[in-house]
Each structure stands twice: as C-alpha cells, then as structure tokens.
Amino acid sequence: MSGFNGRSYPGLVGMLDGRKRRNLALSIVAVIVITVFLYMAQNGFILDAYGVRILRLCAVYSICALSLNLIQGYTGQFSLGSAGFMALGAYVTSILSMTDANREAVYYLKPMAPWLMKIHLDYGIALILGGVLAGLVALLIGIPVLRLKGDYLSIATLGFSEIIRIVLNNAQSISNGATGLKNIDPTANIWWCFCALVLVLLFMTRLFHSSYGRAFLAIRDDEVAAEAMGISIFKHKMMAFVASAVIAGIGGGLMASVLGAVTPVLFRHMMSYDILLIMVLGGTGTMTGALLGGFIYIIAKEALRFMDSGFAIGFIQVPAIAGLRMVMFSVLLMIVVLFYHKGLSGGKEFSWDRLFGFPKKIAARFSKKSEKAGAGK
Template identity: 55%
Template structure:
C-alpha cells in the first residue's frame, strides 16, 4: 500500500515535469521541431490503441486508418468557422445543421472518438467472428469502404477535394496531454481483470473460453476502445496539419502504426511509446536522402523514396536481432526503476556496501 502511494506521487511528479519541459519547448523550439514532437505524441496514441487490439488481445486488425478518418473529419467539421466551411463547400453546400455548428475543440475531439468507436462496434459485430488473415482482410476492406464513402459524399466531407483551413488547435499540450491520458487508461485497463482476459484470449482462445471468458464481449470491447483512441488521434492529426483529404487515410497510414507496435514489441506499452518516438524522428532525420547531397567535389543526386528504402533496411536489421521487438512483451515500471536505483554495488567479497 505504501509503495503504491509512492508510485502515484512519483507518477504525478513525472507528469508535472513533462509539462514543464513542454512549456519551455513551446517557447524555444521552432514550428518544425514542435510539429515533429506533436507527431511523436499522436503516433504514441495511435500505437497504443492498435497495440490494445493486435498486441494484447491477439486480433489482427488493419482498419485503423478508417477510424482515424472518422475522427479527423468529425473534429474538423465541428471546429471549422462558418466562413471557412462556405469556402470549402463551394461545389455543393454542407448539409444542415453542420453548416451552422461550431464546437470547441475538446467536445469535437471526444465526439470524433465516440463516432469511430460506434462504427467499430457495428463493424466488429460480424467481423470479429473471423480469425487471423481473414480478420485482417475484412478490417482492411471496411477501412477502404470508409475512405471511398468519404470520397463520394460531397455534401458531407467535400469529397476528393478534402477540407482546408482547419484550425491549428493541436499543440504540444493537447497532444502530449491526451497521450498521457491514453497511457494511463491503457495501463489501468491492461492491469485490470479485462486486461488479463485480453491476454488470455491472445494466448489461447479455447482455454480462455473454457475458463468462462466471453470471447466476443472482450474482443469487441478491445476493438471499440482501440477505435475510440484512433478517432482521437485522427482528430489531433487533422487539426495539427490543417488540411485533410481521403487519400491521407489509405492503408499506408495503418502500416506506419503497425510498424510502431511491431518494432516496439507486440503487447508492450513501453515499447510502443519508445518506438513511436524512434520511428517518427527517424523518418524526418532521413529526409535528406530524398534530396541532392553536395559533398564539394561531386554531388549525389537525390532519389525520391530512398529514405523509405534505407529506413526499411534499418528496421529489417532491428527485427532480425530483436525478433520480438525492442521490448518484447516487457515493461519498464516504476518498481523496476526503484529496484535498479536501490541496488548497491558489491564489494570484492560479494557483500553489499
């Protein structure tokens, strides 16, 4: 009980320290570096949400981009000022009452997550009875259906033209604040009876069912919660970039998130957080490979896409040496850190000093 109290106090101190660092980052970092940090936090949210489905519950879902699209469009449409809506929907007017509604950012974000979760619930009812590759194909198909619907609903999403002039509300405090909330929710959920049920389903569905675990109930719960946070992440991303269109939410976006959880470790919260920062920063750090490099005595012509080739090779090397990702299914907890710090070095006789 005493240790639990100390863990809570230490966690609160870490959160306060994080926001102090973010305050100084906002003051001294330029827009480019701030955007990269925002993307790190958003991909942390998205990685944690997909890891709940794929890593902890053992489902193979590839529909995350569709849920992100729902959250992004919902948040954008509700937060855009009326004059901006009129400028976007010049070919066909926006449907009523969305054309006259302007909501604050937080309620819009939450509603985007709720709508994504609702669609996931409707999709999950028939789809989650499938397993393995069949489930992956079905969720990928539904994600593409959502994207195609958004492309062809001119009066709701502005079709292929997308939305521009979205308020740039997302900042370091919004993205990291929601990332911290997502992290806390995931830790509490995984350490609860529901989390133990998710892991049991992942390890052996037949054994879990024989122990009295309702497979369908827990699968759809994990799927819905993951979709809710995917919608939140999509809303943050849309209001960070300031413009969205259906082509943004293709399978490639789901692939990037899947890459994060595979590299970090399927079923590891710590690994997902670390991997989200590594992949997001590395993608930007290697951008110079796509451009011409002047070495003085000769110039190396840039090859578009070379950055992704080098990045893929580096990832393959990591996967070869770390088959289960950087962390596997392990976690870095406050208790582990405290035990590491409290260990005293041994003397020559093997006795603690």
C-alpha cells in the same frame, strides 16, 4: 537464528523501500522535467514551430500505435483498420469544430449539407464525438468481422478501412470529397496532444490491471482455453475493438488539427501500415513500445528527410530518390525484427529498475562475449 532474521529483515525492507522511494522521486522529477520541457516548447523557448509540430505528431502517432496495440498486442486480433477509424475521427472532429467562414471557403465545389451547417461544437467535444463515432462504426463492422481470425480478420478490417475512405472521398457535401478539408484550426497544441496521450496511457494501464484486461490477454494467449474458462470471446473481442477504435478516432481528430489539412488520400492503407510499423518497431504488446516507436518513427522520418533530396557519403554521390528514407525504414524494421523480435522495448514495460539495470546487462553481455572469444582462442 531468529535474532539474525529479526535484524536483517527490517534492513531488507528498508532497502526495498529505499528503492521504491528512489523510483517515486525519479518519477516525480521526470514528470516535472517533461512538463517544464513541454511548457517551454509550447511557448517557443526551445523549439521552433516546426519542432513543436513534430513533437505533437509524435504524441498523436503514439496514441494511434497504442490503439492498435490494444486490439493486436493485447487482445491478439490482427486488425489493419487503424486508418479508417483515424479518418472518421479526423473528419468528424474537423467538420464539427470548423468555423462558418472556413466552411464556406473549404466547401467551394458543393456547399456543406444544411443540417451539418447548423452544428458548431468546441474542439474538445468534437474530438470526443469523433472517437465515439469511430467506436460506433467499429461496433457495426465488428459484428461480421470479429468472427474471423488471423489473416482473414486483417484483410477484412483493411477492406472496411478502405470503404470508409471511399465514402469520405465521395460524400461531397459532408466531407468535401477528394479535395479534403483545409485550414483546420491548430487547436491541438502540445497540451492537447500530450494530455490525450497521458489519458490513453492511464486508461490502458487501468484496463490491463483489471479483470477485463486479463480476459483480453487470455484471449490473446489461448482462445480455446479462454472460452473454456467462461470468457465470451466475441463480446470481449468487440470491447477491445471498439475501445481501440475510439482511441484511434481521437488520435485522428488530433492529427487533423496538427496537420491543418486532411484528405482521404492521407488515410489510405499506408497509414495503417505506418501505425503497424510503429507498434512492431517499439514492441508489440507494450505501452512503452508504442511510445518509443511513435517518437522514434516520427523524429527519424523528419531527420532522414535529407535522404530523399540526394546526399553524399564520402565520394559517393547518392542522387535524389523520392522515398529513399522509406527504404531506410524497411531496413530498420528488418533489423529490429531479426535481432530484437520483441521490439525496442524488449517486450517489457519501462521501469526505473530496468533502466538502471541496463548498463549492467550490456556489460554482462560483453564480458560473456569476450569470454567466449577467449575460450575460442
């Protein structure tokens, strides 16, 4: 018996090792393929400028969805303030890194505040500062807001996000008011966007393998029990809220550079809902979900553009209705919520094993269905 065990055990280990080795190899290949793809895209070999812009937006929206995921998916606090923090990041980054010539051209209604005129920063530093400022504002907002729970919390964060937008709308000498900022340097190329995305992913992976991440998850699962286990609820909610705001701020800073222009209108509550939609579509509480959601949402939004300008299905001519593609998204979201309530990621993180197990799972599901149908007859 022991001989049998002795022989079969290394074999089992070998098999497991083999699978691990395969996964490692696949991961390395995937990283290389993606890097090469991004390199070629950045240098205009595969995608035109339009395609590159969409790719950058995909990464930016994924970052924002990850930020919302941190506070809502992982910590269970339903915040609808994403747009406000993104706006802060976008404005701080753009204003601080703008050239003097551009500043004069943009602030034509009322010149920029003199103290602000003196500050010139590199895009990278401005981006970090944008995140930091968003975090600081989150710290201030969090003190009253994080005492609320559930729906009340989301309404309060939504309100604060609107306050941020209205301040930006009226602080003429700082944010250029409703006219917004134009001609923002397109510094945030593919590398910026995807490096930021990878850094955010690494940050979150580490966080949720650490004791603090476990505390966040505990608060999401059962606040009363978490508190009874000695976790300071307010302190940890605050940490998650601030971390989420910093990430949203960085996402906003990148977004401003990708879009080239920002106005306060861009950061209305609709932006928060977009981010929420991405997160729910992909799967709340998973990083895979935020990525899937971000890429699918942005690409589909572009691909469905034809719906807004009228099209034909066979003989039926659909007239041009602006916003029809958003209706399409609502339908898509309803389908996801009804049939895949854990989102497209199924509530689980990506792994090669799951990917390879997928065809089998589908096959199993179909054979079960046909069995049922057979039994019915």
